[in-house]
Amino acid sequence: MTEGGGARTQDLFEVPASAQVRQIGGRGPLISRLRWEHPDGSTVTWDSRQARKRGFVEVLRDGIVHRIMARPAVAVRLRRCNDVSGASFFLGGALFTIGALLAQYGATGLSAVDWTFLIGGFWFSTGAYAALVQEINSPRRIDAGGALAAPPWRWWAYEPRRPGWLAAFVLFCGTLAFAISLVYAFLTSLSTRQVDRLIWAPELAGCILFLISGQLGIM
Numbered sequence: 001m002t003e004g005g006g007a008r009t010q011d012l013f014e015v016p017a018s019a020q021v022r023q024i025g026g027r028g029p030l031i032s033r034l035r036w037e038h039p040d041g042s043t044v045t046w047d048s049r050q051a052r053k054r055g056f057v058e059v060l061r062d063g064i065v066h067r068i069m070a071r072p073a074v075a076v077r078l079r080r081c082n083d084v085s086g087a088s089f090f091l092g093g094a095l096f097t098i099g100a101l102l103a104q105y106g107a108t109g110l111s112a113v114d115w116t117f118l119i120g121g122f123w124f125s126t127g128a129y130a131a132l133v134q135e136i137n138s139p140r141r142i143d144a145g146g147a148l149a150a151p152p153w154r155w156w157a158y159e160p161r162r163p164g165w166l167a168a169f170v171l172f173c174g175t176l177a178f179a180i181s182l183v184y185a186f187l188t189s190l191s192t193r194q195v196d197r198l199i200w201a202p203e204l205a206g207c208i209l210f211l212i213s214g215q216l217g218i219m
Helices: 005-010 048-054 072-105 110-136 163-184 192-218
Strands: 020-027 030-037 043-047 056-061 064-069
Touching: 030 048, 030 163, 043 048, 048 056, 048 072, 048 110, 048 163, 072 110, 110 163, 163 192
Parallel strands: none
Antiparallel strands: 020 030, 030 043, 043 056, 056 064
8 A cells, every 4th residue: 555545545435444455456546446454454445436326246255255245325315316327327328229210311390300419419428427426425444333424415426536436537628529519500500610620520529528437447
């Protein structure tokens, strides 16, 4: 554990004062995994994705792996965020596919195609925001009752040192960049330069942000 690591890890998960951090995992400043040891010899492993998506951390005691689960209210909130995010991405992707088919085969007017893409973009942004909210409200400590506890519910927080937050935030920004192009697509009589600046440039920025978000997620 590096000097100053205690302050860094406490920003991610509140390790008990009596425990000793044994391992810090991640890439560079992004910490996504912690392992600490209690005086009784048991070790606890916090994994960013497991805690956020599934609501548990693993405990190894006497060679047997146990799970510390989130309290029911916390687990329900995490599951709802996950469901909203997954359903929104599904709807957005489906509408993008329908819009592409309508445009390809000329089955309807250009306005209907633009509206199909715009509504799909709304659901894509909703899915990305739900994923961000899930990370913001993920469990941060083990309470006195021995269950995972989350902070008071928040709709926004700035936490760039949390890899889950950073990946979700960059993805959300990417969806907003695409939304800009989807709105400007309704404008008519745009010059070539205006099309490049108002439609293609935001789409390029959105693609780059999506790639960065995916890389952060892998890290």
